[in-house]
Amino acid sequence: MSVVEQRYQAVLAVLAGDRVTEVAVRFGVSRQSVHSWLGRYAQAGLAGLQDRSHRPESCPHQASPEVEAAVCELRRAHPRWGARRIVFELGRAGCPDLPSRMSVYRILARHGLIEPVKRGRGRKDYRRWQRAAPMELWQMDIVGGVFLADGSEAKVVTGVDDHSRYCVIARVVRRATGRAVCEALAQGLVRFGVPQEMLTDNGKQFTDRFGKGGEVLFDRICRENGIVHRLTQPASPTTTGKVERFHQTLRRELLDDAGVFPDLETAQAAVDSFRDQYNTRRPHQALDMAFPADRFTAGKEGEGQRLLPVRLPSGFTTAVEEPHQPPAVTPVDLTPITLAPIVPTPERQGWAGDAVEFDRVVPPSGNMQVSGKQFWLGPHRSGVTVTFWADTDVIHLMITGTRLKSVRSHLSVNDLAALHRAGGRPAGPPPLPPAPVGQVAGPVEVDRTVGTSGCVSLGQHLVLAAEILAGRRVGVRVDTHTLAFFDLKTRELLRTRPNPLTPAETARLRSARPAGLPPQPSTDPVRVQRRASNSGGVMVAGQKIALGRIHARKTVTIDVTDTELAIHCDDGTRTIRRTTDQPITQIKAQRPRKVDLNV
Structure with a gap:
């Protein structure tokens, strides 16, 4: 019997004179359920015994449609903003009925603006490592990705205060030599004072730890100014995680969208503008959405950073800037926002639903993205304008009218309409005519x-x-x-x-x-990794190489060509002649096997 029939049998049994308690035991339900079935049967008959929805008629804590529309528009205008940043900006603008972070997350997931991910460990499970006060520790590093019009790639020497995440050093240099790094450090010391400690990796600009054991210029400046220079363990970038996280923000919000800079001065001006925004107008999630400038107190009287003058080698005093002046923070307009229904943008005229053409500039990474799909063109084409010819069947990529490649289209009619509204134009004839049905025109x-x-x-x-x-x-x-x-x-x-x-x-x-x-x-060498044995030897393409016991159990990188092997060790690069012609069958180094001590 179905569920309705069983309930009907229970009701008939009670109406026939059986006790409610006995009927409830017979059908395996509570007495309250039997009384409920009797009342529903008396009101609506047999139809009242069918299953009913338990969904509530209203949800008083649900976000209003106006707030939901405002959240979606903020996400579309700033695709890199997460739920915490959107909540912060809504509260900063005086939004009434401010939603919680999880409410914003569910709104974004419901509208398909983010991909829901499996929940990991909560923030309370992590212990954040940071110094108790500013100017106790600076983290320094070097990052690339600044492309110039002459085809070269410049570097940015960066420094971040460990406690406040305040960017104290951001200097663009053509080559990250030891002297260029020290000049950037000198600028930071003169502007903000002398920190107690400095944390860097093991780059040759910072230390000669794995060389002859001498003192480089960076160590000398730290020693003469009483700075304790601390080094990370090799191959452990998480130790300098705060400056590495600053590099990620610098790439995402400036370098990836900036393209090619005409000269070094223009790049430095763009980095300075970004640094000012990062320090004073961009909230930091690790600081509970505070600004780094709010926690950085360098230069205040009584702090003790400038009890002694900064000591620099000769030639550095003319390259540094004036002492730091606290930046003027731009006031934020906190006028309450008016949340109105979102009116869809009318579709541009002149498009009949056929193929569209649009232009894109290749970013410095060489990897473009169109409607969720990536198109790899290589860093050597950064700054070049690429024309896309797209329909629902094929996508052609052209540079100055010459077809570069063609791929199968992933676009729907709605995607083409969105591209047309975003600046596309009706396409002309395809650069590669389609092949007749059942035939293949070329490869x-x-x-x-x-x-x-x-x-x-x-x-x-x-x-x-x-x-x-x-x-x-x-x-x-x-x-x-x-x-x-x-x-x-x-x-x-x-x-x-x-x-x-x-x-x-x-x-x-x-x-x-x-x-x-x-x-x-490819004319480039094949890069492989090998882990040296206890005697300091490695095996590459059937050829044994002795590195020495000083490299025992260390992982080294080797560039393999048809005639040579270039081995990159901590003490430099060695180049030896290749004596075998076996192909490379393994790229990554094998992990050491665990030894079972119970055997």
Whole structure:
């Protein structure tokens, strides 16, 4: 019997004279349930015994539609803002009925503006390591990614106060030499005073720890000013985690979007503007949404940072700036915001739903993103304008009218409409005409994942690619007589095999697209890692190399070419002649096996 029929039998039993307690025991329910069934049957008959929804009619603590719309608009305007930052900005603007952080998170997840992730450990499970007061410890490091118009890449010497996260050093240099790093340090010491300690990694600009054991210029400046210079353990970037986190913010909010700078002075001006915003107008989550300038008290009387003058080597006094003046904090407009319903932007006229064209500038990383998909063009094309020709079937990438490559489209009609509203234009004829039905016009490309045995499936043929490519997503260029396996990002040629497919089978390949430029073999060396044995030896491509017991159980990086092996050790780089022609089958170093002491 169904659930309704069982309830009906219980009601009939009570109406026939049975006691409610006995009926409840017979059907395995409580007495209250039986009384409820009797009342519902008396009101609505048999229909009243059906299941009812327990959903409440209202939710008094749910965010209003106006607040929900404001949260979504803030996220769309600032895609990098999380739930805590959005709550902070809403409260800063005087939003009534301020939602909680989890409410904002659920709003963003419900509207598809973030990807829900599995909850990890809470913040209370972590113990934050930081100094108790400012000027106790500075963290210094070097970061790249500043591309100039002459084709070179500049570096930024950075320094962050450990307690306040205040950026005390941010100087753009053409080459991160020891003297350039020391000049940046000298600027920070003159502007803010002398900290008690300095924490850096083991770069040669900071120390000669793994060299001859001498004193570099950086150590001399620290010693003469009474600064305790502390070094991290090798291969442990988390020790200087605060300055590394500042590097991530610098890349995301400035360098990735800035493109190419015309000269060094322009880059320095942009970094100075970002540093002022970071210190005074950007809330920091690790500081409970406070500004770093609020916790940095350098230069105040009685703090003791300037009891002695800064001692610098000759030639540094003319390169530093004037003593630091506290920056003027721009007042924040706290006028209560008016939350109105969001009116959709009307669609631009002149588009009939066909293909669209739009332009994008290649960022310094060389990795562009369009509607959730990445297009790799390489850092050597940073700053170049790329024209996209896109429809729902194929996407063509062109530079100055020349087709660079073509890929299978992931865009829907709604995606094309959004691209058109964002500045796109109706597209002209495709740069590569589509092939007739059932035929293949020239070579095609497909994407396949290499199996565990090193093979891929093409048109019911199992083709061997290479065992070293097992589990890797690769592209396959299908020509008349050959198959070319290449890397999807760099288009580097990996392997070539004879083509077993007939023209009819090639025309029926799944997810085939017109082929782009032929992949080229890489001229760069293959970089591998090896862990030295107890005697200081490693094995690369069947060739034994003795590094010495000083490198025992250490992981080294080796660049392998057809004729040479360049070994990068802590004491420098060694280059030896390669004596074997065996292929590289292992890239990463094997982890040491655990020894069972109970055996």
